[in-house]
Each structure stands twice: as structure tokens, then as C-alpha cells.
Amino acid sequence: MDSRLTVLTAFPPAAGIDNEEYYKESQQHAKRVRELLRDNAQWIRESADDILKHVNPAVCSLSYLMILEYLLQASGWTSQQAHERLASYLTEFFLQFDARQIRCKGSIWSDVLKEVYNEHSLFPASVAVEVGTAALLRLDPSGSILTSHHCNLVELAYSTGNVGPVLPLIQKPIIYMPAKGMSTTQPLCDMSLPPPAYVNPDSQLTDGLTSFAVLQYDFLCGLCFTERRMWQQAFDAFERCVTYPTRDGGCSKIMTEAYNKWILIGLLLTGKPPALPETTSQAAKKIFATQGKPYKLFAQAFKANTAGNLVREFEVINPELLPNEGNVELAKLVLAHYQRWQIINLRNVYTNISLDKIRELTQSAETGGPLPSVEAVDQLLQSMIADGSLRGVIERPTDGSPAYLTFLSAPTQGLSEVEFSAKVNKVAQGIKALEPIIEATNKRLASNREYISHTVKRQFDAAREHKLGLQSAGGGFEESPFHIEEEEDLMSGIPAH
Amino acid sequence: MDDQKLAFFTTIEDQGSVIVKEIPKFDLDLYIQNYQGRTRFERLFHIGRSSVPLCVDALKAAVQEAKAGRDILRYQMAVNSLFQAAPNEPEALLDKAWLEAQAKENRDTTINLQAELQGYKNNLIKESIRMGNEDLGKHFEAIGDLEAAMDSFWKMRPDVSSTEQLVDIGKLLVRVAIERHDWKSVSNHLSKHVNSANDSDPKAKALKTYSRIANGIAALGQERYKEAAFSFVEASSDVAPEVYNQIASPNDVAIYGGLLALATMDRHELQVNLLDNDSFREFLQREPHIRRAITQFVNGRYAACIEILESYRPDYLLDIYLQKHVPKLYADIRTKSIVQYLKPFSCVRLDTMQKAFNGPGPSIEDELSTMIKDGKLNARIDAINKSVMPLSTNSRQQMQSYALQTFENYEKQSLDRIRRMNIMAADLEVKGSRKPGATNDIPLSMAMEDAGGLA
Numbered sequence: 001m002d003s004r005l006t007v008l009t010a011f012p013p014a015a016g017i018d019n020e021e022y023y024k025e026s027q028q029h030a031k032r033v034r035e036l037l038r039d040n041a042q043w044i045r046e047s048a049d050d051i052l053k054h055v056n057p058a059v060c061s062l063s064y065l066m067i068l069e070y071l072l073q074a075s076g077w078t079s080q081q082a083h084e085r086l087a088s089y090l091t092e093f094f095l096q097f098d099a100r101q102i103r104c105k106g107s108i109w110s111d112v113l114k115e116v117y118n119e120h121s122l123f124p125a126s127v128a129v130e131v132g133t134a135a136l137l138r139l140d141p142s143g144s145i146l147t148s149h150h151c152n153l154v155e156l157a158y159s160t161g162n163v164g165p166v167l168p169l170i171q172k173p174i175i176y177m178p179a180k181g182m183s184t185t186q187p188l189c190d191m192s193l194p195p196p197a198y199v200n201p202d203s204q205l206t207d208g209l210t211s212f213a214v215l216q217y218d219f220l221c222g223l224c225f226t227e228r229r230m231w232q233q234a235f236d237a238f239e240r241c242v243t244y245p246t247r248d249g250g251c252s253k254i255m256t257e258a259y260n261k262w263i264l265i266g267l268l269l270t271g272k273p274p275a276l277p278e279t280t281s282q283a284a285k286k287i288f289a290t291q292g293k294p295y296k297l298f299a300q301a302f303k304a305n306t307a308g309n310l311v312r313e314f315e316v317i318n319p320e321l322l323p324n325e326g327n328v329e330l331a332k333l334v335l336a337h338y339q340r341w342q343i344i345n346l347r348n349v350y351t352n353i354s355l356d357k358i359r360e361l362t363q364s365a366e367t368g369g370p371l372p373s374v375e376a377v378d379q380l381l382q383s384m385i386a387d388g389s390l391r392g393v394i395e396r397p398t399d400g401s402p403a404y405l406t407f408l409s410a411p412t413q414g415l416s417e418v419e420f421s422a423k424v425n426k427v428a429q430g431i432k433a434l435e436p437i438i439e440a441t442n443k444r445l446a447s448n449r450e451y452i453s454h455t456v457k458r459q460f461d462a463a464r465e466h467k468l469g470l471q472s473a474g475g476g477f478e479e480s481p482f483h484i485e486e487e488e489d490l491m492s493g494i495p496a497h
Numbered sequence: 498m499d500d501q502k503l504a505f506f507t508t509i510e511d512q513g514s515v516i517v518k519e520i521p522k523f524d525l526d527l528y529i530q531n532y533q534g535r536t537r538f539e540r541l542f543h544i545g546r547s548s549v550p551l552c553v554d555a556l557k558a559a560v561q562e563a564k565a566g567r568d569i570l571r572y573q574m575a576v577n578s579l580f581q582a583a584p585n586e587p588e589a590l591l592d593k594a595w596l597e598a599q600a601k602e603n604r605d606t607t608i609n610l611q612a613e614l615q616g617y618k619n620n621l622i623k624e625s626i627r628m629g630n631e632d633l634g635k636h637f638e639a640i641g642d643l644e645a646a647m648d649s650f651w652k653m654r655p656d657v658s659s660t661e662q663l664v665d666i667g668k669l670l671v672r673v674a675i676e677r678h679d680w681k682s683v684s685n686h687l688s689k690h691v692n693s694a695n696d697s698d699p700k701a702k703a704l705k706t707y708s709r710i711a712n713g714i715a716a717l718g719q720e721r722y723k724e725a726a727f728s729f730v731e732a733s734s735d736v737a738p739e740v741y742n743q744i745a746s747p748n749d750v751a752i753y754g755g756l757l758a759l760a761t762m763d764r765h766e767l768q769v770n771l772l773d774n775d776s777f778r779e780f781l782q783r784e785p786h787i788r789r790a791i792t793q794f795v796n797g798r799y800a801a802c803i804e805i806l807e808s809y810r811p812d813y814l815l816d817i818y819l820q821k822h823v824p825k826l827y828a829d830i831r832t833k834s835i836v837q838y839l840k841p842f843s844c845v846r847l848d849t850m851q852k853a854f855n856g857p858g859p860s861i862e863d864e865l866s867t868m869i870k871d872g873k874l875n876a877r878i879d880a881i882n883k884s885v886m887p888l889s890t891n892s893r894q895q896m897q898s899y900a901l902q903t904f905e906n907y908e909k910q911s912l913d914r915i916r917r918m919n920i921m922a923a924d925l926e927v928k929g930s931r932k933p934g935a936t937n938d939i940p941l942s943m944a945m946e947d948a949g950g951l952a
Contacts, residue, residue: 175916179923196919211925243913245920250929279917283929349869352881404881420897427904434911441915441922448922 004043007036008055008063012101023187026062026104033066045076052089058096062105068093069108072115087122090115094135102139103188107204109139113149117156125160129153133169139205143172144437145195147206150174151213154220163224170221171233175437177214178206181447194440215241215254222261226330231269238262242280242288249283257325259288260295264330271341273299294321298331302338307363310338314365338365340384347392347407354404355381355394374402381405502552505582509546515820519811520550529558531738531746535638535676536817538562538571543817546578551815553583560588568641569599603640610636627656631669638673647673664704667691671711675744683715706736710745713753714818722826723761729754730770734779745818751780753819755787759802760829764795764837799834800853806830832873835865839876839887847883 011029013022037044044051048071057064071077071086094116102109113135115121117128132153137143150169157166176196184197201208218240225234241258266274273296276285289296294317301309314335322328342362346353355377359370371377384390391408415423445451510516525544529537538559545556556579563572573591580589614629634649650669657663667690674682691708713728729750738747745753758771771777771791781788786805793802806827813819819826835854839845851861865885868874876887920926 173912173916175912175919177919177923177925179925209923209925211920211927214920214925215927240913240916243917244927245917245925246927246929248929250927252927255927279913345870349866349878350880351877351886352879354880357880415894415897423901424904427901427908430908431904431911434908434915437912437915441918445918445922451922 004036004040005051005054007032008051008067009060011060011062012098019187019190022100023104023189026101026189030062030066030105033063037066037070041074044070045074048077049085057089057093058098061093061097062101064089064093065097065102065105065108065112069112072112083122087127090122091127091131094131094138097135097138099139100189100191103198103203103205106188106198110149110204110206114152117149117153125156126162126165129157129160129162130165132156133166136169137172140195140199142195143169144174145176145178145199145206146174146209146214146217147178147199148209148213149206151209151217154217154224158220158224158227163227166224167228170224170237174217176440176444178209180208194436194443196440196444211244212252212254215244215252215258218244219254219258222258222265226261226265231265235262235265235269235274238265239277242284243277244281244284246281246283251281251284251287255284256287256291259284259292260321260325260327261330263292263295263299264327264334267299267302267334268330268337271337271344272303298334302334302341305342307338307365307368310335310365311368332366335365339363339371339380340389343381343384344390347390350407351409352395352404352406354402356402358405378403501584502549502582505552505578506549508581515547515814516549517547517811517814518549521548521812521815522809523812525551525554525558531748532742533739534672534743535566535568536743538566538568538575539676540817542571542575542578543820544815545575545582547820548811548815553579553586556582557586557588564592564595567599567603567639569596569603570641572596572599606636607633607640623656624658627653627658627662630656634669638676643673643677647677663690668707672743675711675714678718680715680718683711683718687712687715702733703736703740706732707741710741710750713750713757714744717753717757717818717822720822720825722757722822722829726754726757726761727770730758730774730777732776732780734776747780748783749816749818751777751784751787752813752816755781755784755791756806756813756819756826756830759791759794759806760826760833764797767791767795794830794834797837799838800855803831803834803854832868835868836874839874839885842887844884844886847878847885850885 010032011026013025017025044067048067052064052067055064055067068086068089071089076082077086090112094113097109113132116123116135117132121128123131132149136147136149136153154166154170157163176194176199178196178200180201184193186193186197188198188203199205218237222234222237222241225231225237238258238261241255242262244252244255246252246255263274266272276288280288294313298310298313298317301313304310314331317331318328322331339362343358346358346361355374358381359374359377363370371380378394381390381392381394385392385394392405393408394403395406396403506516525541529541532540541555541559541562545552545559548555556575559575560572560579563575573596576589576591579586580591583589610629610633614626614633617625617629630649630653634646634653637643637646637649647670650666650673653666653669654663657666667686670686671683671691674680674686687708691704691711709728709731713725713732716722716725716728732750732754734747754777755771758767762770771781772788772795778788781791786809790802790805793799793805810823810827813823831854835850838850838853847862847865850865854861854864862878862880862883865874865876865878869876869878874887875890876885878885
């Protein structure tokens, strides 16, 4: 074999070496490959296809990646045919690469991935989104850390109408945010590291993010889910925007736009206006109360027994607000679902009900009145039963009496002990799985100045309370295991207002 | 109804007040004899403006009552109402001479009492200052200046020399607060001034009964029905009505207590707190229909209970404190009766229920439907077979779903909170300029155009 090929396949080393050694070797290997590429440029350009046949992307990922990076910039690879071949190599690489090797050279991986989804990409948008999604999930299978690539990919997916391929990525719950200063003393190739320790701007596997980028990501996820009518996921995504942490009275425009969509989707999902979660910041609540008022009134009208109010509120927000915020279709869908929710809620009152009575008790928010005929009710019920939103059957008595709806009741018997225990075990495992996440967050917070001062203050307060407790119990401070310097409390003695 | 009366009640109805067209069961003269003090006028005037059959008699009695006192505004109000309802009655003409003389007398008395009080203050005699304030307060109360009366009674506090005096001040303040329908003040003054720990002492017992009745009226006014019910039930029938007849009569105690208990207590509580309560049974003897209604309810004959109460609805709508609450209390009693009625059955036909609870409201099916929607009744209606089926609560299933829901929520909330912590740790919060309403990001529509500006 050509000695040059031997250089390219020299990494990874045989198993059995520790992480530090592995990392050191990866850096030396990258250096050697860099020199090889520099010294044998013509050979690489002309024989790239043969070389890449010998270099397995799943095994020698680092060499493969560096060759791809070189080819993307190489002058001989600009023809249409060359581009097609390169696209095929890129796809092969991103679907198979070894994430451990890539962690050692994050910047190259990031640069090449950007070539997949940027505007001059070799791929059509649908393929770019699919390849990008696969690459990100290969790097961090838990999908728990947000990267700049996530943000760019979801934007590309939504703007080009390729939501489907990005769904596996955006359905993963984001827990960590990349931040500078997160580099660890452990080698990045240590597979036991939690995602924030190796995916951060220092490792260059992601760029730094801003609050706007994070909000925009969740907002776009909400839009993607909305497009797919995945209401629960859309609701959760917009809720993440609505409850986004703020400080010093801040509130973003995206948050208010998300709030309006969150209300509309809440109505579709649950049939009632959603309540703001406790974690919503006070500043955001104030802004929502004023800027989101028309939507809130619209949602309140959804609760009424007659459609008149809802139609009126729709007419109030329709001319200006809805088109400006792209909510026209969503609001129309809410109107269409008003009567459906009325029918679904009848299950809480009736077991059997005639179609005529349904017509009498429910109203269409699209016309502002009852449906024109029992046949129309029949059709609506059939469509609801067919799409699974209504659990019931339309009974048609043979004696000629009018048809009626029978609601199918949920099983009244509880789960058996075994079934219940299995379910509890499943959720308990979910809760147990939080342990490493909490550990990683703890480690991360350990370097946060504000968190440290908060923790010290809490410890100080606890010690003070303990001291007061001992004193009131007749014990002396000397007995306390805490030895804290006395500090003058300037606020003591001032009554609370 | 003649034209004047019709116009009079049309105006009142337009103002949103309740009009009672049915003839009440009580006799106006006997009814008003139960009360003393300013509440007599208030009740007469209220009946005059609410009851079509008793309008003229009540307003004429109100005019006489006002003229026997010193409150010229009340006199004018009563004459004015009577003039609108029955202009041909002799009492409907304003006695201007009396009005002017009374106004002058009121002014003079105010000046004299204020001068006397000033004299006492100059002499620094605490007892005289207290009495001076009391006289002035009572004078203000009599002429209808309740705010000034409250003020004067309040000023008595620094000069009290015994607990009894403090209690007396409390009772004066409570009386005025009740007249002003200032229910929070009533509760405050009762808790601050009017309480007694010793039940064996007759005076203390009287005080306790006064306090319980006043507290019941205040709690009723604030729609704290269960508290009000227990307050009335704790009143002692051994105490002479004169102790509390400036705010309520023993009949009122029976009616208020009975109705509120029916609306808020279960059958066992009714039995223990009302029917087995010797003291309250004495009150109930004055209003036997209330006792009958309670007994019927306790015995499970709900329809009979409701029928009795419905027949007395016009009477209760003429009560100054009860009127506003009658629809709600009756609805609560009816709802409770329906729930209790359904309890022993697995399925009840709607026509049977319609017969049992044939009320003035909507059909029983609509009523049941509303109750189920409001969460007051756990049942389902079969509108085809015309029956209603109470649902038994499956505690085991509830526990299971609650437990699983709690676990899931815990996991979801934990993840959300960890995510928030990580956002804050990465210094990625949305920051404002400490001005609520500040927005520090560009609109999304603009941002979408500016793709690539993420980092």
C-alpha cells in the first residue's frame, strides 16, 4: 500500500490506550495529515476517489474529514460532476463518522457541516436538512445541547418547507446551552463527558449563541410542529419561548409573538385557554397582559356556550393582528375547532345524545350559529370519529327513530398491580435518568459566579438560623459546627412594606 | 296594580332591584314589632320598595317611623317613594314645617353637643369626654350621619376605664357598621372589642349571642355562608331578644341559620347542629316551616323540603340582608338535594326526577347538564333513554392516574428547571433596561430576513 495511505489510516490507534493518549495521538495525526495534504496536493486532487475508497469514514473519520475539508476548497473540484461526487462523500461521512475522533477536531467538523447547509450548499435543502440532522444526532445522540447548527438547520428546514427531516432533531428536549469557559481538564474524546463539556465554543463544535438565537430556535420549532399539526410539541415549544428567563424587566418581541401562537394552539390542543406557567417572568406577564390582550379575549370567548363572542373577537383581531403575525390560518382553525370541542366536552355530560340535540347544544364558530341540518352534524361527527378526536359511535336504530351518538367510555377499571408497577418503573427510570443531567448542571454551575454567591449566601443564612436556633434552645454558638464571621446586617430592624 | 304603582316599580326594576309580586306570608305590623331602633325604618322602606302588595302600607309605616325619629333624609326618601307609588295618600305630602323644625333642632343639638364635648376636653375629665363622644355619636347616628357617628364612637376608645365600656363601644361600632353594610368593619370590631370567654355569666352569654348574630350577618354579607350558618347556630335562645333586636329578631336567627345550614351542611351536620341543638330548636319553633324543611331534608325528602322553601321565597326576598343571597342559597340547596337524591341509585329516570324536583327553572335535564358541567354532580345523562346515571368514584383508578401524572409532571418540570438554570448559567437571559415593557430584540419578521445573524 502507498505509504501516504498508511499515514491516512494510522488513526485511530488500537484499543487499550487511555483518553489522554488518544487525544494526543489525534492531534499528532491531524498534524501529519495536514502536512500530507500540503505536500501531496496534486495527488489528493487527482486520486481523491481512490483515496477515499481506502479510507473508511466510520473508522478513519478524522482523515476522511480533513480530506473533505481540503477538497471543498480545492481548485480542481468545482465541476458539476465533482460536486456530485463530493456531496456523496459528505453524505457518507456525516452518516457514519466516529464522534469520538470528531470531538478532537471540532472546528473542521463544524466548517464542513456548514458547507452542507449554507446557501451555496452542494445539496438540495431537503437532503441538507436530513444530513445535518443525522450529523448532529451522531455527535450528541441525546440531542440535549443546543448548537448554532441546530438554529441554522431548523431555519433552513422551515424556510424551505422541509420540516419532516428535521423532526428527529427538534423533538429531542434541549437541556444545555453552549457557553464559553466550559472546557474541561478531561480530554474531549472521553466518551463519559456530558454534552456541555465537549460541545461548546471552546471545542468549536458550535458557535456561541445569543438569547435571540435560542428564542428563535424554539419559535421555529413551534412553527415546524404547527405545520405538521403536532399540537402538543408546538405548544411546548412556544411555551419555552413564553417562559424564557428574563432579567431587569426584559421581554423579547419573539416572546410576545410566541405567546399569541401559544394561546391559539392551547385552544386547539385542550379546548380551553391555557394558563401561564409559574415560571413566566413578571415582566413578560405584564407585556403579555397588554400586547396579548386581543388574543386573550379571543381565548376567553372560546369558553362561552355560544359562538357569537368568539366570532366578534375574531373580527376584532382579524384585520390587523392576525395577518401581521401570520396567525390567520391558525385562528381560522381555532374557529373550526370550536364546535368540535363543544361536542367532545359533551362526553362529560352525556352517554347517549341525539344528533338533533347536538345540533341544538353546539354552534359553529365559522357561521356563528348551529349547523344547518342534522346531516351536517352527522358528517362532522363522522369526521371526528375518523380522525380519532371523538371516541364514540353513531347509532342508527332500525325502527326508524333518529340517529344518536353514543360516547365510548374510557375503561373504568384501574390498572392491575403489575401494569401499574410497570408504568411506575418506567417513569421512575425517567426520573433516575435525570441524575447525570443534574450532576452535569451542578458541575457547570460550580463555575458560575452568581450561583456561587447565591449558594454562599444560602449557607450563611442556614448557619445563622442554626445559630439562632441553638441560642434560643439555650445552647451557645461555640457548640455549633459552623464558624462564621459575624456580619453587620444593615437591613435588620427595617419593617417590611 | 294601578298606574302610579306600576311606574314606581318599573323605575325600581330598571335600577336592577328585586321586585316581589307575590303576597308574603307574614303580617307587616307583627313583623316590624320584632325590631327596635333604626333597623325598623330600614326594613319598612326596603319592603315598601320591593313588595308590590305591601308597598303602600310599608311606605306609610316608614314615613311614620321616620317622622318619629330625627333623620330628615330618611323622612324625605320615604315620602318621596310614597308619593311616586301612591300620591293620593295623606302621608305622601311632605311636612315642610316638621322638616325645617327638625333640621334646625338637629343643627342646634349638634352644636350644643360639640360645645359640651369641647368643655369636657378642656377640663380633661376622661369619663365626661367618653360620654360626650357617645352622646355626639348617638346623635349623629339618629340624624343619619353614620360616618360622623362612627368617628365619634371610635374617639371614645382612649377614654374607657373598664372592659364593659370597651364592649359597649364595640357594640355601637358594630351597629353602625351593620347599618352601613360595611361587613369587614363588623367582623373587625367584633374580633377586637366584642368577645367573651365566659359562657356561664348571663351578661357574657348575651354578649356572645349578640356577637354571633352580628358575625352571622357580616359573614352572610360576604358570602361566607358556612361560617354564617355556624354563627347563627351558636346563638343562645335564652338571651332576651332585646339584646339584639336592633340588628335582627329571633325569627331572623331561625331563618338565616336554617337556610344557610341547608345550603352548606350535610345531613349529619344538620341533625347534630340544628335539630339536636336545644338552643337553636327554640329559635326554630318560631319558624316551624324552616324546621320542617330541615327535617324533610335530613329524612331524604328533598322535594318536600324544596317545596316548603319555595312557598316562602317571597318572604325571604323582602329581608334586607337575605334578599341578595336568596337565589344563590336556593340554588345551592336545590343542587345539594339533587346530588343527595341521586346518591343511592345507579340509574334514575328523568321524568321521575322532573316530578320530584319540579322547579320554576329550566327542565331537569338542562339543570342536571349544568350541574355536571359545573362539577357539582358526577353523573352522565342518557338523553335517548331519558335517564341519569351517577358515577361512582373509583378511588383506586384516581390514585393511579394521580400518581402517574405526578411522576410525569415532576420529570417534565425538573427538565424545564434544569434547562432554565443552564440558560442563566450561560448568561443567555433576555435582558431589559429595568423598564417593564422594554423590548430588546428585533421583530421576528425582520429577523427572518436577516438569516445568518445567529452568532
